[in-house]
Amino acid sequence: MAIxxxxxxxxxxxxxxxxxxxxxxxxxxxxxxxxxxxxxLAIAKGLSPVPPARGLHDSGSVPGRTLGDLLVLTQQAxxxxxxxxxxxxxxxxxxxxxxxDLDVREVDYQxxxxxxxxxxxxxxxxxxxxxxxxxxxxxxxxxxxxxWITEKPKIPYGKERKGERRWLHLEEEEAxxxxxxxxxxxxLCVMAAETGLRLGELLSLRWRNVAHDRVxxxxxxNDDSRTVPLTQRARGVMDALPRVGEGPFAGIxxxxxxxxxxxxxxxxxxxxxxxxxxxxxxxxASRLVxxxxxxxxxQVWMGHKSIQSTLVYAHLSSSSLQDAVAQLDRCTQTHxxxxxxxxTCGKISGIVPPIANNNIA
Numbered sequence: 001m002a003i004x005x006x007x008x009x010x011x012x013x014x015x016x017x018x019x020x021x022x023x024x025x026x027x028x029x030x031x032x033x034x035x036x037x038x039x040x041l042a043i044a045k046g047l048s049p050v051p052p053a054r055g056l057h058d059s060g061s062v063p064g065r066t067l068g069d070l071l072v073l074t075q076q077a078x079x080x081x082x083x084x085x086x087x088x089x090x091x092x093x094x095x096x097x098x099x100x101d102l103d104v105r106e107v108d109y110q111x112x113x114x115x116x117x118x119x120x121x122x123x124x125x126x127x128x129x130x131x132x133x134x135x136x137x138x139x140x141x142x143x144x145x146x147x148w149i150t151e152k153p154k155i156p157y158g159k160e161r162k163g164e165r166r167w168l169h170l171e172e173e174e175a176x177x178x179x180x181x182x183x184x185x186x187x188l189c190v191m192a193a194e195t196g197l198r199l200g201e202l203l204s205l206r207w208r209n210v211a212h213d214r215v216x217x218x219x220x221x222n223d224d225s226r227t228v229p230l231t232q233r234a235r236g237v238m239d240a241l242p243r244v245g246e247g248p249f250a251g252i253x254x255x256x257x258x259x260x261x262x263x264x265x266x267x268x269x270x271x272x273x274x275x276x277x278x279x280x281x282x283x284x285a286s287r288l289v290x291x292x293x294x295x296x297x298x299q300v301w302m303g304h305k306s307i308q309s310t311l312v313y314a315h316l317s318s319s320s321l322q323d324a325v326a327q328l329d330r331c332t333q334t335h336x337x338x339x340x341x342x343x344t345c346g347k348i349s350g351i352v353p354p355i356a357n358n359n360i361a
Contacts, residue, residue: 003029003032003036005029011023011024011032014040017043037073037142040076065146066101066103066104067095067098067099067101067102067107067139068100070142070148071091071139073142074138074139074142078138078142079091084219086200087135089254089255090131090132091135091136094135097115097118097119098111104149105148107140107149108153109153109156112136112153112155112156116156130158130160137152137155140153140155165279165313166272166275166282167279168279168280172265172270173283175269175270176189176261176265179263179265179268180261183260185261187240187248188202188249189261189280190233190234191249192280192284193283193284194231194233194284195234195284196281197215197217199257199277199278200219200254201217201219203249203250203254204218204219206218206246207243207246207247210238212230213230214230215227215228215230215238216228224305226300228301229301257277261276261277262277284302285298285301285302286316289313290316290317292317295311295314296310
């Protein structure tokens, strides 16, 4: 499929199943792109592309398109080039909740607000709701470009509360893992707690990037690759997994893994809504800081772009201030400024022992 400029017009061509090529001319590049995407959608659905109508047309003449159609088109036009399939999976969830057969033109502000209200009633975190709204917004951008809608409705994003990051105590982690015993998610959770890798990073991990003592993350949230060392426990998990398929956790569904973790937590008696799969990443960072690892090294380990993201764990280092006191004592153990005697006031002197006669000016 290609779009080329020919003189004063633009030409779009597609190859349909069977090898036949269809080619049509358009007055502008936008018209050629719109028809090309329509043709791609038709081919994906097993249909023959419809020849373009003569002359310019507005969105009112475009036949009704569904959210299901829009999901396929957005994946082809925008999301397929992304490093992970997170947006497509989130978009699929949006389509499932709003209805795959819903006409795109019926997705107005009132309908979106009602949908968001239902999501909040289901106790979903605002961050999760905002991710689904972002996927819907991306899809509606494509719909507007395709002239399926005349105007994109306002997207009611909500403000996310940045509260304390929930990490797991050893007893909590053990209780959850006990509920996951025998499932592939057991090893997935152990690796998350031991390496601090995000769920998406673990699922996209490939065997070629796994060594005996480290793993290399190629597809990360920040688009930066990094190498993370493996603890003895993490090495045990990786060594026990059969080296089949593309990666150690290939084939595990992202949403199903999150649901199973949450269900295991509840079954273990942990009803705190803040305990989610991502809590395992917070657990790793918290334990590194509590073990005395410098926050700069923790930043590199976790793949934080900003040190501010790492500093939220700094308060967990109970020995940090005591270390500072020890360093200060070493600096001042031989000399300090004596201010409580006439003969030494304002002078640098050796440490003066306590004065027994209370002869203080």
